[in-house]
Amino acid sequence: MKGSAGALAKRLLPALVxxxxxxxxxxxxxxxxxxADLDALPDFVVxxxxxxxxxxxRRGAALDEALARARARAREAIDDDACVDALRGYLRAWRHGxxxxxxxxxxxxxxxxxxxxxxxxxxxRFRVLSTRTSLLxxxxxxxxxxxxxAQLVAAxxxxxxxxxxxxxxxxxxxxxxxxxxxxLLPLVAANVTRTPNAEFLATPANIAASEAVCKLxxxxxxxxxxxxxxxxxxxKAAPTGTFVLPTGxxxxxxxxxxxxLAKPRWVAVLIDGRCGSSCEEFVLxxxxxxxxxxxxxxxxxxLDYSNLRPHDLPSGKxxxxxxxxxxxxxxxxxxxxxxxxxxxxxxxxxxxxxxDAEVETVRGVLEGRDPTDSRYRRRR
Numbered sequence: 001m002k003g004s005a006g007a008l009a010k011r012l013l014p015a016l017v018x019x020x021x022x023x024x025x026x027x028x029x030x031x032x033x034x035x036a037d038l039d040a041l042p043d044f045v046v047x048x049x050x051x052x053x054x055x056x057x058r059r060g061a062a063l064d065e066a067l068a069r070a071r072a073r074a075r076e077a078i079d080d081d082a083c084v085d086a087l088r089g090y091l092r093a094w095r096h097g098x099x100x101x102x103x104x105x106x107x108x109x110x111x112x113x114x115x116x117x118x119x120x121x122x123x124x125r126f127r128v129l130s131t132r133t134s135l136l137x138x139x140x141x142x143x144x145x146x147x148x149x150a151q152l153v154a155a156x157x158x159x160x161x162x163x164x165x166x167x168x169x170x171x172x173x174x175x176x177x178x179x180x181x182x183x184l185l186p187l188v189a190a191n192v193t194r195t196p197n198a199e200f201l202a203t204p205a206n207i208a209a210s211e212a213v214c215k216l217x218x219x220x221x222x223x224x225x226x227x228x229x230x231x232x233x234x235x236k237a238a239p240t241g242t243f244v245l246p247t248g249x250x251x252x253x254x255x256x257x258x259x260x261l262a263k264p265r266w267v268a269v270l271i272d273g274r275c276g277s278s279c280e281e282f283v284l285x286x287x288x289x290x291x292x293x294x295x296x297x298x299x300x301x302x303l304d305y306s307n308l309r310p311h312d313l314p315s316g317k318x319x320x321x322x323x324x325x326x327x328x329x330x331x332x333x334x335x336x337x338x339x340x341x342x343x344x345x346x347x348x349x350x351x352x353x354x355x356d357a358e359v360e361t362v363r364g365v366l367e368g369r370d371p372t373d374s375r376y377r378r379r380r
Contacts, residue, residue, distance in 0.1 A: 030077055030078065031078075034086060037087060037318055038067070038074045040313055041087070041090065041091070048324070049099065049305070049322045049323055050306075050324055051094075051305035059093070069089070070086050070090035074086045080318075083318070084102075084103055087318065088100065095323075096301075097277070097300060098277065098305055101319070103317065104319050122139045124138050126152055129363055132164055133165040133166070133363050134166055134167070136152070136160075136167070138173055138184075140175075140176055141180035141278045141279060142176035142180065145180050146182075149180055149184075150183045153187070154183070164266065165268070165366040166268070167270065167362055168184065168268070168269045170269065170283070171358075172272065173275050173279040174276050175275075175276050176277070181282040181285075184286070185286070186259075188286045188289045188291050189261075190260050190289040190291045191289060192255065193285060193288040194288070195252065197245065197250065197328055198325035198326060198327050199244055199245050199325060199326060200324055202234070202236075202240060202241070202242055202243070203241065205311065206324045207232060207235050210235070213310060216310065230247040230249065251328050266291055267292045267293075268294075269286060269287070269293070270296050271298075271340070272296045276299060276301070276303070280300065280301075281303060284303075284335075293343045294342040294343045295342055295346055295361075295365070301339035303335040303336065304335055305327075306325055306326075307323060308322065
């Protein structure tokens with residue numbers, strides 16, 4: 001028995017050594033691929049991201065330090081998740097929004113991806129809070145929520161326009177597509193609005209990425225192509241490295257509503273630090289209406305550079321999403337530095353119950369301080 005055990009140990013030892021060598025080799029391959037992906041980022045971002053050159057001019061030394069730290073982490077990456085963490089950490093030194101890394105996955109069925117799943121917590125919702133106030137909860141402006149939002153507003157339009165107050169809750173709304181919030185604008189329109197547009201950085205990579213983005217499964221191809229065609233046309237006609245407006249677009253859109261609804265008379269928009277990108281574009285648009293007041297906390301601050309496009313990194317395992325446009329609000333009115341401040345600041349909720357209670361807080365403000373209702377006028 002003793003001899004048999006010794007023989008077994010002798011046979012197992014080479015196998016264990018070989019397994020260790022293979023594991024080390026696999027980890028080495030992961031680290032090498034991670035470093036290659038990392039090293040591809042700086043030059044690409046400078047050349048193609050709409051904010052790349054501006055950021056390098058302001059923070060060049062800090063970016064070099066961040067790259068050295070990220071390279072050390074990439075060399076120690078033992079799996080793809082660790083690599084993604086290292087790359088994301090480096091990109092945060094550039095900008096905290098609209099610049100990200102995702103692991104590539106096999107594309108699913110595009111038709112299935114275009115519709116939100118049943119019971120989706122990000123789906124839009126409507127609720128009547130009282131005889132005077134209704135609530136629209138919009139957790140996402142993702143492209144595939146555009147139709148559900150339009151259908152929701154249409155289905156409940158009578159309930160909305162028969163009440164003097166409307167609350168629109170866009171807390172935790174990470175954005176998506178500007179067209180998704182289009183059906184809401186007539187509800188709040190009251191006066192002229194001015195919306196600065198965005199100009200696109202023309203480079204060969206950005207043209208190729210703009211042509212490719214409409215093929216992503218999470219994007220509605222027909223709508224994407226309608227938007228993208230004038231962008232691509234303008235970039236192809238522009239010198240490389242210059243910024244250009246999409247064909248036919250003006251620097252500032254000026255809109256005057258054809259019809260102002262009598263109700264809702266006042267609209268409260270609930271915002272927080274997770275309202276970003278198209279959610280912030282929505283806030284900038286509606287807060288110009290004298291019907292609207294915002295409540296909550298400053299928004300995310302990820303809007304100055306936008307219109308994300310995909311770029312596959314050398315390993316083929318990871319994809320960079322980067323910004324191809326910059327707002328014509330810049331440099332005078334940046335959003336990224338601090339977000340959009342609310343008209344009325346609310347304390348950060350301590351838990352989900354406190355988060356949910358903010359709706360009732362805002363309803364109390366609306367229903368208790370109606371300047372047109374004599375019962376609530378302050379007597380002097």
